[in-house]
Amino acid sequence: MKPDSWAWSWTDVKLTSPQLLRESIYKLSLKTQSLQSVSPSQARNPFVEKAVEYCVAAACAKFVDNDNKKALHKLLLQGLDITILGCNEFYSYRSQIEARGLPLTSESLASLPPFSSITFNDEESYGENRKPEVAKTGLGSSAAMTAAVVAALLNYLGVVNLSLLTGEQEQKGSADVDLVHIIAQSAHCIAQGKVGSGFDVSSAVYGSQRYVRFSPEVLSSAQAAKNGIPVQEVIVDILNQKWDHERTKFSLPPLMTLVLGEPGVGGSSTPSMVGAVKKWQKSDPQKSLDTWRKLSQGNSELETQLTMLSKLAAEHWDSYKYIINRCSILTSEQWIHQASEPSQQIIIKALLGARNAMLEIRHHMRLMGEAAGVPIEPDSQTKLLDATMNMEGVLLAGVPGAGGFDAVFAVTLGDSTNNVIKSWSKLDTLALLVREDPRGVALESCDPRTKAITSAVSSVHI
Numbered sequence: 001m002k003p004d005s006w007a008w009s010w011t012d013v014k015l016t017s018p019q020l021l022r023e024s025i026y027k028l029s030l031k032t033q034s035l036q037s038v039s040p041s042q043a044r045n046p047f048v049e050k051a052v053e054y055c056v057a058a059a060c061a062k063f064v065d066n067d068n069k070k071a072l073h074k075l076l077l078q079g080l081d082i083t084i085l086g087c088n089e090f091y092s093y094r095s096q097i098e099a100r101g102l103p104l105t106s107e108s109l110a111s112l113p114p115f116s117s118i119t120f121n122d123e124e125s126y127g128e129n130r131k132p133e134v135a136k137t138g139l140g141s142s143a144a145m146t147a148a149v150v151a152a153l154l155n156y157l158g159v160v161n162l163s164l165l166t167g168e169q170e171q172k173g174s175a176d177v178d179l180v181h182i183i184a185q186s187a188h189c190i191a192q193g194k195v196g197s198g199f200d201v202s203s204a205v206y207g208s209q210r211y212v213r214f215s216p217e218v219l220s221s222a223q224a225a226k227n228g229i230p231v232q233e234v235i236v237d238i239l240n241q242k243w244d245h246e247r248t249k250f251s252l253p254p255l256m257t258l259v260l261g262e263p264g265v266g267g268s269s270t271p272s273m274v275g276a277v278k279k280w281q282k283s284d285p286q287k288s289l290d291t292w293r294k295l296s297q298g299n300s301e302l303e304t305q306l307t308m309l310s311k312l313a314a315e316h317w318d319s320y321k322y323i324i325n326r327c328s329i330l331t332s333e334q335w336i337h338q339a340s341e342p343s344q345q346i347i348i349k350a351l352l353g354a355r356n357a358m359l360e361i362r363h364h365m366r367l368m369g370e371a372a373g374v375p376i377e378p379d380s381q382t383k384l385l386d387a388t389m390n391m392e393g394v395l396l397a398g399v400p401g402a403g404g405f406d407a408v409f410a411v412t413l414g415d416s417t418n419n420v421i422k423s424w425s426k427l428d429t430l431a432l433l434v435r436e437d438p439r440g441v442a443l444e445s446c447d448p449r450t451k452a453i454t455s456a457v458s459s460v461h462i
Helices: 046-062 066-077 094-099 106-110 141-156 167-172 175-192 199-206 216-229 231-240 270-283 285-315 318-325 332-338 344-370 379-389 416-426
Strands: 010-017 020-027 035-037 081-083 211-212 245-250 256-262 396-397 408-413
Touching: 020 046, 035 046, 046 066, 046 081, 046 141, 046 175, 046 231, 081 141, 094 256, 141 175, 141 199, 175 199, 175 216, 175 231, 199 211, 216 231, 231 408, 256 416, 270 285, 270 344, 285 318, 285 344, 318 332, 318 344, 318 408, 344 379, 344 396, 379 396, 379 416, 408 416
Parallel strands: 010 081
Antiparallel strands: 010 020, 020 035, 211 245, 256 408, 396 408
């Protein structure tokens, strides 16, 4: 046998999705790092498929000496058995809760077993030639799944060592986590068929942050791979590119909580929403540019006010805590009357500044949606968000991501969260259990199915 004959070998890859009752079998070429489906009729998962190909190719590219190559080959010949589990927060379980006769509350949602079976949107919502889609809450499940698979595989293959990470190292971003990010971004973009903002993948890898996207050109070789460029060459090029995304630390000020709610309408299609907006940009460049500029200004103003509140909390904690607690039981019109000294006035001014910035953001998102002909903030969401912002202790509310019917969010002050959750329930909106989390990818110490887990969307558990 020739020394390099192993390169012509194939190994088995099994992908199991217990929540969907699906199992897919592939053959992985150890020469080309490409996957081939054993059965044309089996369910496909392009995100996991690209993740596997890119991780194996990255391992081959990183291990240049013979000993490491042999060890990798030996490991791969054992095959890969991958099980995908998605936390309940990524999917809609309203129908199960209603079928059990339970109230539409967070407690009902928490009573469901971890990693419950996933349901589909009603088939009547789709044409005869379209399959019903998984009922999602619109919180980036494909990005989180891709990041988790990439992190797990790179760790298993010995390309990275995530067990060495501490919380502090995660915040700084080690070279290992950076590699996970690059491979996950690449796999997700190619599987999705377009280069998106990448924020959802970056959040899954790193946790809460302020993010500026990378230049799409870094993935030019990956996009050209469909023309026959080998996966190995694509990965080498991707790893050598200058990834120019910006990531800085960002989190909510103290005593504030991010709450997400599911209004009960199936998730919107982000690619189609974005496509409609891009079409409008081309047809009316001047108006779209003006709208984008004002939207960007609103986002910057909101960031400025939240950063200011974090600073004020650090410098005037007693005043800050007093004002937050007072405002948590009052509607925003009453906040201005709660200040009795200068530091308290500055805090309330920042709170109202953040609130007004969010109102501006929502206004320009509605204008964008109307111009593009897509429901970025649909009327039903507008009514819900307006009602939410008029509740006691609510700083702001909006639609996350690309907008649509997926979900709503609110930032609450002090102990007002429970009242908002109860009010949402009366408005037929299910409050999700997820919360903001500064962590990114992390290794689980045991099988997550053996214990109840309710994790933040930004925290991907492997």
